[in-house]
Amino acid sequence: MWLQLSLTTSKEQAPLIEALFENMGALSITLGDAGDEPILEPGLNETPLWQSTQITALFEGDSDPDNLRSCINQSLNNDVSCQLKIERLKDQAWERTWLADFHPMPFGQRLWVCPTGQRPKANNAIIMELDPGLAFGTGTHPTTALCLKWLDSIDLKHQTIIDFGCGSGILAVAALLLGAERAIATDHDPQARQATLDNAKKNHVDAKLEIKEPHQIPSIQVDILLANILAGTLIQLESRLASQVKLGGRIILSGILIAQADEVSQVFNRHFEMQPPIIQAEWVALEGTKKC
Ligand SMILES: C[S@@+](CC[C@H](N)C(=O)[O-])C[C@H]1O[C@@H](n2cnc3c(N)ncnc32)[C@H](O)[C@@H]1O
Structure with missing residues (x-):
């Protein structure tokens, strides 16, 4: 007691x-x-x-x-x-108690995020093993879920991605499990970079993943950049993020409230052809294609 x-x-x-x-x-x-x-x-x-x-x-x-x-x-x-x-x-056995609320969760047609040792009853599922930890990103939050569903919906073969603000590394690890060729994950929080490494190893994709501090990202341009941060930070980082996406490449922005979508879209419209928002609960994700 x-x-x-x-x-x-x-x-x-x-x-x-x-x-x-x-x-x-x-x-x-x-x-x-x-x-x-x-x-x-x-x-x-x-x-x-x-x-x-x-x-x-x-x-x-x-x-x-x-x-x-x-x-x-x-x-x-x-x-x-x-x-x-x-x-x-x-x-109580506290380390097991959280499992009562955390079960395998589907994102789109193929991807499942599962606590260690649990499996969905689904054929051809692509499984990511992930347990809640100190860094943000289990899939339960709509901002992460929007990005995971988007990743599940596209062909990632031969694609290089940047996960900017990687938290637990959930988006980079998901992209690699879904077939991306290479991923670079970055976060200014050392705890997040450690969690990303742990989750990549747990899912056996660490050989295809580089984890960097934001100022250490190689000056390459990638096919897809995902950034689930917050509207204000995304707006501040616009030029930086745009510089890392190749022409015709795509950017996925999340962490944006419905009321902020227009402002973020307008700012990113400088470098990207922006699509209408994808909405879940009070959050939106924005997709853009880099233009000349
Ligand atoms: C909402 S979490 C997203 C985590 C994960 N990508 C997901 O989708 O669940 C945002 C992450 O961005 C990181 N972050 C915030 N501002 C940043 C910045 N300016 N540079 C790098 N990382 C940043 C935070 O430390 C946090 O881990």
């Missing part, structure tokens, strides 16, 4: 309460969004908090809840008993 305490507080007070829980012997502390204020992609090495932040701390099961409560009240010089939620949690 574990004892879990959670408290909702302001962005300003959250670090103080986090330090207090740590001093009180918390075994883990989690900070989360208490007010539906998504932070889609913080900058590198930034850990912004939410205006209303929920702090959840886990203590040993034999900790005394009354002692913990009075320690918090005293330290904060305020009676927070009404806001404080205290629960007992049963011990």
Whole structure:
């Protein structure tokens, strides 16, 4: 058994309460969004908090809840008993628990993303083994799903691709499994580059994949460049991304909200013949073909 305490507080007070829980012997502390204020992609090495932040701390099961409560009240010089939620949690095989919500998922006609050891009941499936990790990209998010379905829908034979903002490497690995000849994956986050390498090895496509820091990408022009980042970053990177696509080559942009599609399309129209958006939930992907 574990004892879990959670408290909702302001962005300003959250670090103080986090330090207090740590001093009180918390075994883990989690900070989360208490007010539906998504932070889609913080900058590198930034850990912004939410205006209303929920702090959840886990203590040993034999900790005394009354002692913990009075320690918090005293330290904060305020009676927070009404806001404080205290629960007992049963011990679980946590590393297996997430599997209850993560099953083989199809993307288009051939591609399946499967947790380790699980297989779909489908003939001729192309399987990517992938487990959730620290880097973004399992296929459950529409921005990734849009790119995976697009990759599944085209012939990738003899194609070289760049996966710009590779996260877990899911798009580069999928492209190689679906028949691409070579892939270059890049991300400014070292954790993402490591996850990409691990996932490429797990799926036996690492020999065809180069993983680079963004400034190390070879100055080649590829057949297909995929970038699932965010609208603002895509707009900033337009010239850079366009320079890496050959004439007649294609760019797939994702991470764009429906309301942002026109602006992104207009900016990329400088170098690409842009297609109408492909929509899933509130997200769109944009495809463009490089023009002279
Ligand atoms: C939304 S995730 C996409 C991950 C994966 N490609 C997918 O489709 O699921 C965006 C990734 O882009 C990376 N990223 C954001 N801005 C970047 C930049 N300016 N240069 C390189 N990588 C960047 C982030 O670190 C993150 O891993």
